[in-house]
Amino acid sequence: MTILVTGGAGFIGSNFVLDWLKGSDEPVVTLDALTYAGNLENLASLQGDARHTFVKGDICDRALVDQLLSQHRPRALIHFAAESHVDRSISGPGAFMRTNIEGTYTLLEAARTYWSGLSDADKAAWRFHHVSTDEVYGSLSAEDPPFAETKTYEPNSPYSASKAASDHLVRAWHHTYGLPVLTTNCSNNYGPLHFPEKLIPLMIVNALAGKALPIYGDGKNVRDWLFVTDHASAIRAVLQGGRVGETYNIGGWNEMTNLEIVHTVCELLDELRPDASGSYKRLITYVKDRPGHDRRYAIDARKIERELGWRPAETFATGIRKTVQWYLDNPEWVARVQSGAYRDWVAQQYQA
Numbered sequence: 001m002t003i004l005v006t007g008g009a010g011f012i013g014s015n016f017v018l019d020w021l022k023g024s025d026e027p028v029v030t031l032d033a034l035t036y037a038g039n040l041e042n043l044a045s046l047q048g049d050a051r052h053t054f055v056k057g058d059i060c061d062r063a064l065v066d067q068l069l070s071q072h073r074p075r076a077l078i079h080f081a082a083e084s085h086v087d088r089s090i091s092g093p094g095a096f097m098r099t100n101i102e103g104t105y106t107l108l109e110a111a112r113t114y115w116s117g118l119s120d121a122d123k124a125a126w127r128f129h130h131v132s133t134d135e136v137y138g139s140l141s142a143e144d145p146p147f148a149e150t151k152t153y154e155p156n157s158p159y160s161a162s163k164a165a166s167d168h169l170v171r172a173w174h175h176t177y178g179l180p181v182l183t184t185n186c187s188n189n190y191g192p193l194h195f196p197e198k199l200i201p202l203m204i205v206n207a208l209a210g211k212a213l214p215i216y217g218d219g220k221n222v223r224d225w226l227f228v229t230d231h232a233s234a235i236r237a238v239l240q241g242g243r244v245g246e247t248y249n250i251g252g253w254n255e256m257t258n259l260e261i262v263h264t265v266c267e268l269l270d271e272l273r274p275d276a277s278g279s280y281k282r283l284i285t286y287v288k289d290r291p292g293h294d295r296r297y298a299i300d301a302r303k304i305e306r307e308l309g310w311r312p313a314e315t316f317a318t319g320i321r322k323t324v325q326w327y328l329d330n331p332e333w334v335a336r337v338q339s340g341a342y343r344d345w346v347a348q349q350y351q352a
Contacts, residue, residue: 007081014042019232059103089159100162135160139294146298191228192326217289219259222296226252227319230312251299
């Protein structure tokens with residue numbers, strides 16, 4: 001018994017692999033191209049662990065994916081690998097089309113070929129689990145109900161459009177070829193090992209360096225925040241008991257504005273690492289809003305609770321404290337991921 005995880009050196013993928021092997025001896029094969037957000041150091045604690053095999057490679061490489069399926073004979077493929085940063089998709093959409101659409105297609109075709117050669121019993125037990133995002137559903141007004149699994153797709157960025165396309169491919173491979181698939185659409189994740197381009201780690205890292213804390217527009221864009229290990233536990237629940245062909249929305253039941261998030265981070269840093277110059281809130285800076293910036297996301301996670309009994313274990317208060325503390329405790333990790341190219345990119349994106 002083995003599982004194959006794509007994108008397992010990235011933020012969510014690595015947290016999933018670590019969480020999986022903390023609670024199970026079932027081996028994991030991790031496939032990751034180690035692009036800027038894929039960091040093998042995230043999996044350093046597994047070095048020498050016979051349960052874990054790491055393979056550096058591209059999900060668009062069909063021959064490699066075929067080889068891994070044939071060699072390791074996994075019972076499931078959990079597909080995290082994706083380009084995921086909206087700002088990067090606006091400035092360079094091509095990489096998102098290749099990884100998120102072509103890569104998913106390649107995996108589906110390799111999985112279909114492998115699955116077709118299994119025994120009837122192994123076919124029935126096999127799963128292709130596709131990890132997606134709430135951004136495929138578009139934007140909500142303040143009065144709209146949260147996204148349910150039946151919500152119409154209305155992607156508004158190249159990133160969300162590419163993920164919507166991948167969701168549709170997964171659905172089609174199930175309905176056309178019978179491939180046993182599961183899809184999960186999650187809200188904004190946060191937690192340890194998060195590359196510091198996204199809101200929460202960027203605010204922590206910038207604050208500690210005495211740099212500006214850039215907030216788009218008026219700071220009132222709302223997101224539903226999900227602690228990353230809660231996401232991992234939800235995926236385990238869906239993989240174990242989810243109905244084939246179904247979609248499950250995974251959310252943290254934590255709607256907050258970006259400004260509220262930044263204030264919370266600053267208050268925790270004021271407590272845990274006070275600055276003699278005063279509250280970190282003094283560093284908050286408002287910058288020009290990005291194009292097509294969705295106003296609000298919110299996940300209705302009642303289906304996964306009703307069918308599988310899953311609810312997040314962390315509140316935002318407990319999860320954000322753990323997150324801030326992790327960054328305070330791991331400055332070497334932060335320093336190593338902050339290359340010169342990364343700093344130049346952040347400066348370009350967040351011009352006042």
